[in-house]
Amino acid sequence: MNKVTVGEGTRVHLNFSISLEDGSEVDTNFGDESVSFVVGDGSLLPGFERLLFGMSPGERQMFVVSPENAFGQPNxxxxxxxxxxxxxxxxxxxxxxxxxxxxxxxxxxxxxxxxxxxxxxxxxFNHPLSGRTILFDVLIHRVEPAELH
CATH class of the missing domain: 2.40.10.330 (Thrombin, subunit H)
Structure with missing residues (x-):
């Protein structure tokens, strides 16, 4: 049986943290229950979502996300x-x-x-994190085929 990895048509269960380059934490759910989302449902910014593609359950990675792939540049x-x-x-x-x-x-x-x-x-009215490089730490718990409604 093939292990399902993160990609189109999957539901992903994960823990994450979002921090700034100086190490200050903006948001995290480490220490709490994992959250889940379906790839492409809009729960996660596309720039963050693409980073997860190919990851498997049990994998943990830290990504450095440029402003263009995170919350954009201030306008x-x-x-x-x-x-x-x-x-x-x-x-x-x-x-x-x-x-x-x-x-x-x-x-x-x-x-x-x-x-x-x-x-x-x-x-x-710019997003408060626009123009900021984001550190995205993610631990994948489970990946499964998404149920289509």
Whole structure:
């Protein structure tokens, strides 16, 4: 019987951690139950998903993921100026504050306050990890054919 490896049409059970180059951990599920996803379901960024192809259960690898294959480069067009009166008076604006804005589809879009005065607020809608090289540590527990629904 052939061992199933990570690829199209598979469900993958894994533990992972995401860290920055300075070693600071951004997210991890090591120490907890493994998580699972189906390759191509959108749970994992494509740049991370492709790294797992060919891995087998029991394998652990550390990958260095460039910004282009992770969260992209910051885009100046994603920094917007919003009128100060768009914010409630009781909001204590601070540089670095992440504020949830409503998008056109009725969902929420987080933006980080990068500067403000009495009239205007500059908001950065880039992903907080854009422009960053990511260290992706992954341990594959199980790989199985995905059930198609």
């Amino acid at each position: 100046d067009d994603n920094v917007q100026t919003v009128s100060r009166d768009q914010f409630d008076d009781d909001i204590d604006l601070q540089i670095g504050l992440v504020y949830a804005f409503n998008d056109a589809g009725g969902g929420e879009l987080p933006g980080m306050i990068i500067s403000f005065d009495d009239d205007e607020v500059s908001v950065d």
